[in-house]
Amino acid sequence: MLCLKEDSRATPVKNSGSGATFISSLSLDSVVVLFLVLAAGFLLACSEESRPDPASLVFLGENIHTVDPTTEGATAVAVRGDEIIVVGRAEDIEPFLGESTRVVELGDRALVPGFVDAHGHFSMTMQLLGLLNASSPPVGPMESIDQIVEALQSQIADQEIPPGEFVMGYGYDDSLLAENRHPDRDDLDRASTEHPIVLLHVSGHLATANSSALEMLGFDETSEDPYGGVIRRRPGTTEPNGVLEEVAAHMGLRPMVEKASQASPQAFAEGVSQTADYFAGYGVTTVQDGASSVQVANALRGVAAARPLPIDVAVFPAFRTDGDGDVIEEMGFSREYVNGVRVAGVKFVLDGSPQGRTAWLSRPYDEGPPGASADYVAYPMVEPDFYKEHVNHLIDAGIPVLAHANGDAAIDLMIEGVDEALAGETKDHRSVTIHAQLAREDQLDEMKRLGIVPSFFAAHPFFWGDWHRKSFGDARAMRISPLRSAQARGIPFTIHNDTPIVPPDMMLLLEVAVGRKTREGVTLGEDQRIDFATALHAVTQGAAYQYFEEDRKGSISVGKRADLVVLERDPATVPVDAISEVGIVETIARGVTVYPGAEAQP
Numbered sequence: 001m002l003c004l005k006e007d008s009r010a011t012p013v014k015n016s017g018s019g020a021t022f023i024s025s026l027s028l029d030s031v032v033v034l035f036l037v038l039a040a041g042f043l044l045a046c047s048e049e050s051r052p053d054p055a056s057l058v059f060l061g062e063n064i065h066t067v068d069p070t071t072e073g074a075t076a077v078a079v080r081g082d083e084i085i086v087v088g089r090a091e092d093i094e095p096f097l098g099e100s101t102r103v104v105e106l107g108d109r110a111l112v113p114g115f116v117d118a119h120g121h122f123s124m125t126m127q128l129l130g131l132l133n134a135s136s137p138p139v140g141p142m143e144s145i146d147q148i149v150e151a152l153q154s155q156i157a158d159q160e161i162p163p164g165e166f167v168m169g170y171g172y173d174d175s176l177l178a179e180n181r182h183p184d185r186d187d188l189d190r191a192s193t194e195h196p197i198v199l200l201h202v203s204g205h206l207a208t209a210n211s212s213a214l215e216m217l218g219f220d221e222t223s224e225d226p227y228g229g230v231i232r233r234r235p236g237t238t239e240p241n242g243v244l245e246e247v248a249a250h251m252g253l254r255p256m257v258e259k260a261s262q263a264s265p266q267a268f269a270e271g272v273s274q275t276a277d278y279f280a281g282y283g284v285t286t287v288q289d290g291a292s293s294v295q296v297a298n299a300l301r302g303v304a305a306a307r308p309l310p311i312d313v314a315v316f317p318a319f320r321t322d323g324d325g326d327v328i329e330e331m332g333f334s335r336e337y338v339n340g341v342r343v344a345g346v347k348f349v350l351d352g353s354p355q356g357r358t359a360w361l362s363r364p365y366d367e368g369p370p371g372a373s374a375d376y377v378a379y380p381m382v383e384p385d386f387y388k389e390h391v392n393h394l395i396d397a398g399i400p401v402l403a404h405a406n407g408d409a410a411i412d413l414m415i416e417g418v419d420e421a422l423a424g425e426t427k428d429h430r431s432v433t434i435h436a437q438l439a440r441e442d443q444l445d446e447m448k449r450l451g452i453v454p455s456f457f458a459a460h461p462f463f464w465g466d467w468h469r470k471s472f473g474d475a476r477a478m479r480i481s482p483l484r485s486a487q488a489r490g491i492p493f494t495i496h497n498d499t500p501i502v503p504p505d506m507m508l509l510l511e512v513a514v515g516r517k518t519r520e521g522v523t524l525g526e527d528q529r530i531d532f533a534t535a536l537h538a539v540t541q542g543a544a545y546q547y548f549e550e551d552r553k554g555s556i557s558v559g560k561r562a563d564l565v566v567l568e569r570d571p572a573t574v575p576v577d578a579i580s581e582v583g584i585v586e587t588i589a590r591g592v593t594v595y596p597g598a599e600a601q602p
Helices: 028-042 090-096 122-128 145-158 185-191 211-217 247-252 254-261 265-280 294-306 327-331 384-397 408-422 441-450 460-472 483-488 506-515 532-538 541-546 576-581
Strands: 057-060 076-080 083-088 102-105 110-113 167-172 197-201 206-209 229-233 240-246 284-292 312-317 341-343 346-349 401-405 432-435 453-456 564-567 584-589 592-595
Touching (some): 076 090, 083 090, 122 265, 145 185, 197 211, 206 211, 206 247, 211 247, 229 247, 240 247, 265 284, 265 592, 284 584, 294 312, 346 384, 384 401, 384 408, 401 408, 408 441, 441 453, 441 483, 453 483, 460 506, 506 532, 506 576, 532 541
Parallel strands (some): 057 102, 167 197, 284 312, 312 341, 346 401, 401 432
Antiparallel strands (some): 110 564, 197 206
């Protein structure tokens, strides 16, 4: 018998999206719940003690993807506070209905676990959101260098930027611009010679600067290339042409970093809030701040102490040493979030990017950067012995390690470091090969043997698949992000967007992982496609495992945290090329709706 408090009334069934939900469209479970709710006023009162505390939120529907084999096929989910308390059918959640319970009938919509960002850059995204977007479609509007120059001129005039102040932008992509080249110092000088101008390449691994910026940075014909970087030169001379690679590019970005560090606490807090909302709008409930810093971690902690962050931010400072001290001693590593923030490990950057043609390879590029020799393989960004020494100490200390490695030579180094650190021992270290784009079959075997988790930048086939065919030739390009090969070996793997390199569009990421279509419509490696369920696992339970958080996140399971996403349709039932069109209706983190905002709530 249904048992409710005397004269109690459950919240009416709602449709949390647009449009009405009609009785004729309700599932059998939903009809049962409606009957039970409507009949509550006619039933005898029962004792207060005989009913459990009511749920705060209930979902009903046929399209619930729990990503948990033990709850597969569930049609009802109940949440109390920040915890999932029931996963089953309508009759299972009936005892938990109360006056304040919000009941959501999904109808054609779907419910999935909150998305876990396996790799990205929260603080870098925050810094870039206010800068000129020099990206090409569909991310930005720029299709030519002339358009970028005009946009810079307009920004300087509209914002009345005084001479001498740095002007910065991000996202330009030489592979998509009409000129098929990087903007150089001469192009940017057309925008202004009175303002230092630096634009960040879409890869995040290159930049281009005008003459004024090069002068301020101290880059001239006498400058030597820094280790792990290149200052590109005008043909036949040593004079910089404005394009900077890797470490040299990072030096060019110092003004942006310094400006961010000078932001007031209020401005920083506002930036954190805006960036968290940005990720939540894509269904992300846990985001990474890769290659961050201890200073940023502490600033995030300060913001969170005043007001807990709406989503979780896992910070991985870039590994560095200062004399006798190192990042381990000062970073405050923890397995637990405090108000939505934790330092979760450290990150090394071993090489560059495939789209920037700086990924470190074991065999030469088919087509390298301008002026590259026939045997060009790019270069490491870190001294191999430095990485090996410190990854050993980190694994011994139980500190999780992320190692950015795109090219197979860099992946070799990543694997060698972990292998030497383990020295034949078995440890649950879950070191992560970030990107793992050009991983070979033998390297996947080694990752499985050593317990390394590859996190693939699986959005690449769409964004740069056609470019990779030129850079690496089809034999290698068709295996970019070898998802099926990893799956066949039973290797736990994840996929990511590397935001802000591309937006945190998790639905597009899922589509590309399943379909692997390039911009030109080529299937970039039919045999490396995975199915939707596997792709969804990689951004939920798989990513939670990568973080050592699989016991509390990643699936719709009793006892786990109420991180959930409502989708406007079931992506498992639409054509592959329509997965990215499935919109985010609502994002719930810790049981609280974080997207849309309160003003947009039904």
